[in-house]
Amino acid sequence: MKKKALSILVLLLIAVSNVFAIGFGYHVIEAETEMDFASGIFPVALDYQFNFPVPDIIEGSSTVFAFRLNNGLDFRTLKQNPETGEFYALNPEAVSHTLDYMVLYDEFNLFFSQGFADDLIQLEVSIDGRFENAYEALNFMYKGDTDGLFNIVTKNADGDYSSADRFSSFSGAPELKGDRSVFQTYVSGRFVYDSIDDYIVKRDGMRFESYFRITGPWMPLNDKSGEFILSENTLTISRTLFSAPRSENRTWTSFVFDNETTYRLLLGQKVPYYIQGGEVWNEIASPATTHVITNSTSVTWYGPQITQDTYPSLSVFFNIGLSVGKALNSDDSKSYTELVAVYGFEAEIMIFDIAKLYWQWGFVTNPVFNEECRAISRIGFTLGV
Amino acid sequence: MKKRGIVLALAVFLLSSAFLNADSFSFSTRINSVSGGPDGFGMSLFPLGTDFEYNAGFQMIKSSPYKANLEVRMVFSFSEVSLGNYDYITGEPWWADGQIDNELEGTYFRPVSQLTVTLSQGFGVNPVAGSGNLVNVSLAYFTRFAMARESINLFSDEDSNNPVFLNPVYTSGNPIPAYPWLYGNRINWNNAVRLSSSLYLRRTTTNTDNHTGAYFNLTLEAGPSWLGNSVSSGTSTSNYIKFSAEATEYLTVFVIEQDNGWNWLNLELGHTNTGGYIWGDIIPEHQISTDRLRGHFTDKVWLRFTGPQFLAGDCYPYFELSLNNNLYFGSVQNNSISTRGVELRSSVNGEIHLRLFGFIHVNYQFGYNFIKGFDAMKPNWTQSASLGFYVSL
Numbered sequence: 178m179k180k181k182a183l184s185i186l187v188l189l190l191i192a193v194s195n196v197f198a199i200g201f202g203y204h205v206i207e208a209e210t211e212m213d214f215a216s217g218i219f220p221v222a223l224d225y226q227f228n229f230p231v232p233d234i235i236e237g238s239s240t241v242f243a244f245r246l247n248n249g250l251d252f253r254t255l256k257q258n259p260e261t262g263e264f265y266a267l268n269p270e271a272v273s274h275t276l277d278y279m280v281l282y283d284e285f286n287l288f289f290s291q292g293f294a295d296d297l298i299q300l301e302v303s304i305d306g307r308f309e310n311a312y313e314a315l316n317f318m319y320k321g322d323t324d325g326l327f328n329i330v331t332k333n334a335d336g337d338y339s340s341a342d343r344f345s346s347f348s349g350a351p352e353l354k355g356d357r358s359v360f361q362t363y364v365s366g367r368f369v370y371d372s373i374d375d376y377i378v379k380r381d382g383m384r385f386e387s388y389f390r391i392t393g394p395w396m397p398l399n400d401k402s403g404e405f406i407l408s409e410n411t412l413t414i415s416r417t418l419f420s421a422p423r424s425e426n427r428t429w430t431s432f433v434f435d436n437e438t439t440y441r442l443l444l445g446q447k448v449p450y451y452i453q454g455g456e457v458w459n460e461i462a463s464p465a466t467t468h469v470i471t472n473s474t475s476v477t478w479y480g481p482q483i484t485q486d487t488y489p490s491l492s493v494f495f496n497i498g499l500s501v502g503k504a505l506n507s508d509d510s511k512s513y514t515e516l517v518a519v520y521g522f523e524a525e526i527m528i529f530d531i532a533k534l535y536w537q538w539g540f541v542t543n544p545v546f547n548e549e550c551r552a553i554s555r556i557g558f559t560l561g562v
Numbered sequence: 563m564k565k566r567g568i569v570l571a572l573a574v575f576l577l578s579s580a581f582l583n584a585d586s587f588s589f590s591t592r593i594n595s596v597s598g599g600p601d602g603f604g605m606s607l608f609p610l611g612t613d614f615e616y617n618a619g620f621q622m623i624k625s626s627p628y629k630a631n632l633e634v635r636m637v638f639s640f641s642e643v644s645l646g647n648y649d650y651i652t653g654e655p656w657w658a659d660g661q662i663d664n665e666l667e668g669t670y671f672r673p674v675s676q677l678t679v680t681l682s683q684g685f686g687v688n689p690v691a692g693s694g695n696l697v698n699v700s701l702a703y704f705t706r707f708a709m710a711r712e713s714i715n716l717f718s719d720e721d722s723n724n725p726v727f728l729n730p731v732y733t734s735g736n737p738i739p740a741y742p743w744l745y746g747n748r749i750n751w752n753n754a755v756r757l758s759s760s761l762y763l764r765r766t767t768t769n770t771d772n773h774t775g776a777y778f779n780l781t782l783e784a785g786p787s788w789l790g791n792s793v794s795s796g797t798s799t800s801n802y803i804k805f806s807a808e809a810t811e812y813l814t815v816f817v818i819e820q821d822n823g824w825n826w827l828n829l830e831l832g833h834t835n836t837g838g839y840i841w842g843d844i845i846p847e848h849q850i851s852t853d854r855l856r857g858h859f860t861d862k863v864w865l866r867f868t869g870p871q872f873l874a875g876d877c878y879p880y881f882e883l884s885l886n887n888n889l890y891f892g893s894v895q896n897n898s899i900s901t902r903g904v905e906l907r908s909s910v911n912g913e914i915h916l917r918l919f920g921f922i923h924v925n926y927q928f929g930y931n932f933i934k935g936f937d938a939m940k941p942n943w944t945q946s947a948s949l950g951f952y953v954s955l
Contacts, residue, residue, distance in 0.1 A: 203593045205614055208636060215707040215751075219675030220638050223612045225593060229919065230874070248596070248610050250640065250673060279714075281599050281640065283608040308604040312714040315673070319711065321728045328717045338725060340717035356718075360604075531616065560616075560636070 203227055206245070208560035211252050213315060217557030222249020222282075238292035245286040252314070253278055253450060254460065255326060255350065262349035262507025264464055266546035274343070277314040278326045282307065282451070286365075301367040305390070306398070309451070311357040327357070349506045351402055351447035359402040359449065365390040373415055377486060377530075378431045378479035380415035387411075390452070405445025407452055413437045418476070427482040434476050441469045448505045455498055458519040458539050459553055463498030464546070465505045466513055471498040486530035495520045497543075518543035521553075533559045594635075600642040600671065601715060611639030628684040628695060638675040642713055645670070645741070648854070650731060653740040653897035655854060657936035666741070668726035669715075674708040676848075680756075690775045691765035702756040704783075705790075706848060710748040735795075740896050742799045743847040752800045752846045754785035767814035769823075770868045770878055772830045779808040785846060802842025802849060810834040824871035825878070836860045845895040853905055853936070857892035874919060882913045908932040925949070 204227075208220035224247040231242045255276040257264055265272050288303035313325040324330055328340040347354040366389045373382035388409045394401040413435065420431035441454055444467065455463040455471060463469050477492035498517040503510065521539030528534070538554045599610035615635035622630035645666045647656045656662055680702040684695030715722050727733075732744060743750045764775025782805055785791060787798035810832065817828040839857045840849060851858060864884035871878040890905045911929035916922075928947040933940065 205593070205616075208614075214673065214709070215675060219677065219707045220636055221673065221675065223614065223638070225612070225614065227919075246596075246609070248608070248612065249638065281603055281610055281714075283604060283610065308608045310599075310603060313712075313716070315671075315709065315711050317712055318716065318725045318728065321725070321733070325717075330717070338717075338723055338728075340723070358604075 205560070209249060210557055210559060211250065212555055212557070213252050214250070217555065220249070220560065222247065222251065234291065235293065237295045239290070239296055240292070241288075241290040243288055243290075245288065246283070247285075248283040249281075251280040251282055251451075253280055253311075256450075256462075256465065257349045257504070257506060259344045259347045259350040259353055262504055262509060264504060264546060266464065266544075266548050269546075269548050274324050274329075275314065275326050278311055279314050280309055280311045282309045284308075290367075297370065297372060299367070299369040299371070301369075303365045303367070305363040305365055306361065307363075307451070308360045309352060309358060309449075311353055327353075348508065350450065351506060352449040354402065360398070360400045361392055361403045361449070362396045362399045363390050363392040364396075373413070378428055378433070378482060378488060378490075379417040379420055380433050380435070381417050382415060384413040384415075385411070386413075402447060403445075403449050403452075404447045405443060405449075405452065408442040409439060409454070410441075411437060411439045423481065426485050428479070429481050431479045432476060433479070435474070437473045439469075439471045441471075443467060443469070443505060445505075453505065455500065457498040457517050458494070458496045458521070459537070459555070461498075461517060461519055461539075461541055461545070461553075463517050464500040464513065464515050466500040466515075467502030467505070469498065469500050472496065484529070487528050489524070489526045491522060491524045493520075493522050494539075515546060516543055517541075517545050531560060535559070597639050599640050603640075611637070613637040622681075622683055626683075626685075628686075630681065630683045633678075633680040633682070635678040635680070636676065638673070640671070640673045642669050642715075643672050643710075644668075645726070648740045648896075650738050650740045652899055653854075653894060654899055654901060655894050655897070655903070655936075657903070658894075658899075658901045666726075666729070666731060666738075666744075668724060669713045670726050671711045671714045672708060673711075674706065674848075676704070676706045678702055678704045688762045688765070690763045694762060696762060698760045698762070700756075700758045700760075702758070704754040704756060704785075706750070706752045706846075708743065708750045708752075708847065710744055710750075737797055739898060742797075742844050742896065745797060745799065746793050746795065750799055750847070751790065752785060752848070753790040754783055754800070755789070756781060756783040758782075764812055767830075768817055768825055768828050768868070769875055770825055770828065770871065770880070772814045772817075772828055772866070772868060773812035773832075774814045775812055777808070777810045777812075781806045785842075785849070787844065791846075798844050800846040801844040802840055802846070804838065804840040804849065806836065806838030808834065808836045818869075820870070824875060825869040827867060827869040830864075830866040830868070832862075832864045832866065834860075834862050839892065840895070843896075850895060852888075852890050852907075853903070854895040854897070855890040855892050855903055855905065856895055858888065858890050860886065860888045862886045877918050879914065879916045882911075882915070884911045884913075885909075886911065903936065905936060906932075906934040908934075 203225060206224040206226055209222035210217040211221050214221050226243050226245040229242045231240050233240045255278065265276060284307040286303045286305045288301055290299055290301040292299045313327060317325045327343055329343050330338055330340045332338055352359045368387045371384045373380055373384050390407045392399065393404045416434045418432040418434055421429040423429045453465040455465065455469040457463055457471055463471060473494060473496045475492045475494035477490055480489040482488045496519045500513060500515045503512055519539045519541050523535060523537045525533055525535040536556045538552065540552045541550055544550055594613040594615065596609035597611040603610055615633055618632045619629045645668050649662045649664045650666050651664045654662065680700050682698055682700035684698050686696030688694045688696045712725050712727060713722065716725060717723060731738060738745050758779065758781040761778040764773045764777050767774050784803045785800040787801040791800035792798045813831045815829040815831055818826040820826055837859045862884055864882055866880055866882045868880040869878055886909045888907045892902065894901045909929045909931040911927060913925055913927040915925040926949050931944045931946055932942055934942065
């Protein structure tokens with residue numbers, strides 16, 4: 178989840194504006210990193226896409242038929258008690274064991290996308306699938322004295338180890354049931370209206386995206402471990418506040434204001450972790466309830482463009498998330514209203530629009546439920562095209 | 563570790579900026595292969611590891627008509643590794659005197675990520691093809707990050723109740739000469755430099771990757787202890803020099819074309835020799851060779867039938883029949899006693915491949931293997947067969 182946040186800039190600059198401009202063949206969309214693995218310098222996951230050769234059906238608008246694969250390793254923190262569905266953050270003092278675990282995953286999308294009116298509007302339909310397997314965290318038993326999340330480990334008198342299952346039921350985390358592996362298939366659709374003029378360090382305009390994803394026991398090849406409907410709607414507004422041109426394709430400096438508002442409606446009996454979303458910033462996510470609204474406001478200063486796509490930047494942001502409604506995967510009928518807020522900055526050096534070196538710092542000023550206010554800092558390196 | 567990461571990233575930045583004088587830099591991406599996960603992850607149908615690279619062609623020598631290439635290649639993979647067969651203190655192999663006094667056992671989880679930055683410069687024109695370079699010289703910097711952690715299947719059933727790394731061998735802090743990558747916190751960051759030179763005297767005869775001509779390569783690789791290969795206590799995790807060479811000859815015997823220029827069927831006859839030796843007192847995990855013998859010489863002859871191409875130019879099957887003779891020799895790696903051995907492994911292999919859109923690659927291979935090795939109890943001849951599925955370009 179945090180890696181999604183890490184790469185918002187890459188995604189904004191690359192995926193959104195350029196996916197429809199890239200041609201036949203392979204494209205690495207993003208190399209993803211985790212702080213627990215080589216401090217985020219080396220990749221542990223990759224998102225890439227193969228475009229099949231198809232002609233544009235409507236002249237001036239792109240037609241894309243592609244297969245996308247995202248695979249690798251993901252580090253996660255359990256947020257709800259699998260047995261009861263109760264939010265751990267409501268009573269953080271009561272949790273004495275680790276909540277960290279690790280997931281190996283694969284997600285594929287076979288999608289068809291068509292642009293209209295010179296790509297001002299895009300429509301996409303997709304058949305998707307996801308395979309996941311959850312394991313104890315990478316450092317499980319590393320010091321020899323730690324319990325796992327799924328295993329309560331005891332050392333017997335004769336020096337051998339034995340383990341007992343920590344959880345006996347999994348209604349609060351349906352994807353962790355049994356051997357903790359899932360295979361789910363979906364259908365999804367997307368509508369995009371994009372009028373942002375994107376010149377890398379200058380952006381002006383508005384973008385609206387509506388994404389819809391559904392799965393249930395009726396889907397073929399599905400192991401029936403998930404059942405949900407997701408509707409995610411995002412409105413982005415960008416405005417260049419100031420820019421000092423250097424040459425036709427470059428600027429000395431510029432300031433850009435961005436605001437992104439997302440509303441997520443998530444309904445269903447079994448909602449797996451990876452679709453819960455609601456990211457406010459990095460690993461901070463608004464609690465998983467039926468309705469989640471997140472808003473991100475930022476002002477970004479871009480330094481001189483050494484080349485058109487090599488430049489430093491510094492952005493100051495204020496992000497909030499508001500969760501309303503019943504907790505997902507919970508028998509609890511109580512309705513929650515919870516506000517989460519984070520402010521901070523992100524300093525970055527973008528190299529050829531491919532590699533990004535960053536330093537991020539954020540302060541959680543209004544944490545999730547009863548967790549404590551805290552600052553989070555990370556540096557790293559990401560790759561994408 | 564953070565510091566090293568920043569230095570690395572800055573080095574990449576400076577390196578790429580230094581060669582940059584125009585906005586007309588063009589990059590291309592390749593996915594070389596994908597691999598499955600540990601223990602048949604996702605029924606072995608779902609890939610988990612990936613090998614991909616970026617390439618940029620540019621002019622490095624202003625007066626030269628030949629282009630240089632900068633390649634950034636990244637690989638990550640996840641696997642489960644089994645220990646055994648070597649004395650962890652002396653590095654003595656199991657076949658030296660039939661038993662091991664200090665053996666380590668168990669299975670561990672190993673996530674690996676590698677980054678290679680290669681700068682290469684071409685010279686001359688390949689006289690056989692009339693295009694492309696005759697000689698290519700490259701200098702590469704290789705860096706690899708790997709961890710060794712408890713098996714992901716630990717405690718998953720009755721038979722996997724034994725954590726590997728709680729053994730005092732690992733926790734005492736003493737070096738583990740036979741397994742330098744399991745020392746200390748078992749987080750390995752290894753670095754190496756590689757100088758390579760290739761000679762191209764071949765031409766492409768079809769659009770299904772067949773050749774006529776020859777190819778030669780010499781490679782020297784070094785991972786000395788002073789190149790960021792020491793952990794904080796001063797113990798080194800790598801110290802070696804490796805030399806390897808390759809000579810390959812090809813002959814396209816016949817090509818039968820369709821009306822549109824695609825192939826119905828073609829036949830390539832090929833032959834390749836490789837040889838190499840690795841010197842050094844600390845061989846890191848990724849340079850451990852078959853049965854830990856330092857030297858190798860291989861010989862392979864193959865017949866490859868390709869075609870027909872259908873639907874698109876990059877959809878075609880091929881069948882390859884090969885005879886392989888591999889000789890492993892020399893002293894044992896990470897061994898303080900200098901035990902020597904020789905081993906011959908031969909095989910006859912058949913492979914059926916199907917490529918679709920250069921994208922989906924299905925292969926089935928079968929073979930008879932002859933191993934004249936160290937295990938007297940093993941039959942000399944074994945059969946093998948496997949089905950593979952991967953993405954390739």
